[in-house]
Amino acid sequence: MKKIGISALLLFALNQQTQACAWYDPDYEYFNLFTQSIIKDKSYLPFLLSYSSKFYGDEVHVHDENIEAWQKFFGNKYNYAETEYLVNKVSYYDLNEFKKGKTNNTFLKKLGPNFYTQNKEAIDYLLQAKYMEPYMQIKFVGNPDNYYFSEQTASVNASNLNFNNTMTALTNLYNAAKNPEIKLRYAYQIVRFNHYTQNYQQAVDAFKKYVEPLNLKSAPYYLALDQMAGALRGLGKGQDANWNFFKVFSFSKARKESAFTSMQLSDSTSFKDLMARAQSPEEKNMATFLLAYRDYSNPIPAMEKMYDIDPNSEILKVLAARSINELERSYLPIMYNSDEVNNQGEATTSGNSKENSSTKSTTSTTEQKVEKPSFWSRIVSFFKNLFGGSSDDSTERGANLSDKSYLNNPNRIPFFSAKDNLWDDNDKVLNYIDDFDKFIDKTKDKSNDEFWKIASAYLKFLKKDYDASNNILNDIKTNNPEYLQEIKKMKALNAIVSQPKIDADFENKLMTEYKEYFIKPEKKASDSTEYYDYSPPSTSDFLVDILANRYFLQGEDGKAYLMNNSLSSLQYSPNADLAKKLQSFINKDNKTAFEKEVVSKNIDIKGNPDAFFNLIYGDQEMRNANFTKAKDYYSKIKDFGGLNDLSMYNNTNDNKTPTDPSIYNGFNNISPLVFGHNVWESFGSAETESMKAESFVSDFPMIGADMNKLELANTAIELQKIGAGTGPKAAQANQLIGNMLYNSSILGYYRELFVMDLNNAGWNKYDFWKTDTPYKYYYKNYSYTSYIKPENFDLSINYYKKALDQTTDKDQKARILFQMASAEQGKYYQWESKQQNNLSWDDPNYEQKRKAFDAQIDKTKNDKYRTYFAQLKQNYADTQSFKDLQSRCLYFKYYTTK
Secondary structure, three states, X not given: OEEEOHHHHHHHHHOOOOOOOOOOXXXXXEOOOOOHHHOOOHHHHHHOOOOOOOOOOOOOOOOOHHHXXXXXXXXXXXXXXXXXXXXXXXXXXXXXXXXXXXXXXXXHHXXXXXXXXXXXXXXXXXXXXXXXXXXXXXXXXXXOOOOOOXXXXXXXXXXXXXXXXXXXXXXXHXXXXXXXXXXXXXXXXXXXXXXXXXXXXXXXXXXXXXXXXXXXXXXXXXXXXXXXXXXXXXXXXXXXXXXXXXXXXHHOOOOHHHHHHHOOOOOHHHHHHHHHHOXXXXXXXXXXXXXXXXXXOOOHHHHHHHHHHOOOOHHHHHHHHHHXXXXXXXXXXXXXXXOOHHHHOOOOOOOOOOOXXXXXXXXXXXXXXXXXXXXXXXXXXXXXXXXXXXXXXXXXXXXXXXXXXXXXXXXXXXXXXXXXXXXXXXXXXXXXXXXXXXXXXXXXXXXXXXXXHHHHHHHHHHOOOHHHHHHHHHOOOOOOHHHHHHHXXXXXXXXXXXXXXXXXXXXXXXXXXXXXXXXXXXXXXXXXXXXXXXXXXXXXXXXXXXXXHHHHXXXXXXXXXXXXXXXXXXXXXXXXXXXXXXXXXXXXXXXOHHHHXXXXXHOOOOEOHHHHHHHHHHHHHHHOOOHHHHHHHHOOXXXXXXXXXOOHHHHHHXXXXXXXXXXOOOOOXXXXXXXXXXXXXXXXXXXXXXXXXOOXXXXXXXXXXXXXXXXXXXXXXXXXXXXXXXXXXXXXXXXXXXXXXXXXXXXXXXXXXXXXXXXXXXXOOOOOOOOOOOOOOOOOXXXXXXXOOOOOHHHHHHHHHHHHHHXXXXXXXXXXXXXXXXXXXXXXXXXXXXXXXXXXXXXXXXXXXXXXHHHHHHHHHHHHOOHHHHHHHHHOOOOXXXXXXXXXXXXXXXXXHO
């Protein structure tokens, strides 16, 4: 389980192109269905495939052959943990006291008073080793010319011991030792001490003088060999060092990582030398493995060579597991790059004119300019939907219906686009999987390890040959618990992925045979922290995606959505059509157990879900100025639980529903200033600073001091009735409606009002450039994008036109024209956001073409989107409203005085 702070999450999203954040983990980018670690020899686990660290896994626990050698020395009377405690953890002081016949150490007491007498040489050696151990490191020598150089005087190292005295003591102990194994251990200490005191040649000579004559190839021999190889490296004899580290790597279980790291195999010469020295089949096999591991292109040729040497080789399984993992990453990533990404995250290139809509400031004057793509939208860009976007296009969906699964979609072969892997294109992936499948089939017939049958079954699954995969799995006879678990998982994969239709009978089967993949233990309250839990994608996640896709293709959008998302996430893109399908599912009678326990678990709305849906429908009608329809929906809202706070500026709330009953919660507590106009444009300022009521608002008592949405809709209906008349009051009523529509638009101070948000903080909902993204496969990661249908600014403009025609007050006309010009500016932003210059940076005429493009943008803006500004300047420059606007709005002053 990985914990990721929200600040780190946001920071990474901004830098996703370079993948620069420390928490980024590419091993979380696919579902990891095939368990690499089922290989039997766990000492090779570090060499399985990992992109997020040098070696696979955070920490590999394998038994140290040195401790096992001590177990054998003591006649296997003590288990591994007890032996490891004696050798590595008992302190020098405790062991010395034990030698004297007195100890308070519980374990040493358990050994009994005769233990030292019976094992005198061993205990005396351990005392010498424990005495030396704190010093066994090479002295750090910094470069005084480096700015970061510092003297390291605190830590001890081998040079702190008296060299002559220590060497004399070790030599005497070596000569006096009777037991060859103990004598070998003293030889190891002699070699190590010379190495760490940087007497490299003496270390090499000591190995030849003290180690080799004993002719013992037990664990201490390889400890000494490791030290001698390090000394050879210090002497600059790189090839000799590599060869000896290679021998340590081949023998050791616990030191494979360190031995591999110590080998410097970065060039072809090093590998050629290693291959030339390898004589036995085992050595050649291991050298071939290292070559394939280091140069991980197409591994099959290397695997063929290893197969010829030994088809039962454990390291051959390591390469196979790595290859399967690499292949799986190409087929089953949780995200993929798509040509549609611009519809989900990054804005298309638009003009860089003075009024480019990316220049919006929350503290600007009255002229509206809205940010595009912003901080949050770039986050969305990283968290791209797994299968591309969204649409209700029946043709696209119909094409998928015939395929019955994204796994069988002919446009997605293999399952996903290859990305950052071995192959340049999908054809190479397909060729590779066929060649690899043939190799595995050949090996499984030759090897006696069922691993190869499991691997073969998995490749058949990737190739969508589910019957062949099951036949292989059913033929496997094994008692290996890891193999059995993998077989069970793969049978579940085959059964669920191959199911053509998910109906009630199959849902019942899911709950009886595969429940463990869909019902997860509930988290305890004590498990929660200020960080988000981010678990690697799993088999369960993959199967959830499969079912979500099937429901989507079957037209059961409500279930498809809830398989991957919480109901509250609908706030991010309050799609009324999807909401109706969700409401239909939630209110469905006689749900299956699967629908109740798996699908419905994501219904997280506080209060009545029907109230949540009716709010979506009512808001949509208000945005479309259908006030009577909005009233009908709002009147059905009972027991509304409030909206969650989606604002990026309110992370401390963890997107919780506000508890203060006096603030806006999505339905209640709407300010009457929604019918006013903005004094200056500052979304972050208090409404009393940014907004001002119209001077005549007191003539309309239906505008309450604090309204809910039902009351707001009723007020709009009453104003419509008044506006249908003639005269000054009708003009004022229409102006108020126009204000309300504009103020609740993407440009208005109350832009959160009808888009299922709680504040106007300014995030991805408020973008002009976005277009509806079609969900072609399912609704996964619905909250990673937001889509609000484009504003219809003509609605507010039409009400302003009525008011303009109905009033004879010149100052009022000036005010109305400015509001119309502001709404027209919104229409410009919508047009401008769709314009692309399609210029290449390496175009030699880039600057000239860019200026021409910008000039055309400016010309269109002034010709088509300055209609009401022009009228205002031409006919109302003598009004007080005109003068007030000039003093408050810098851009308006610039426009009218140029």
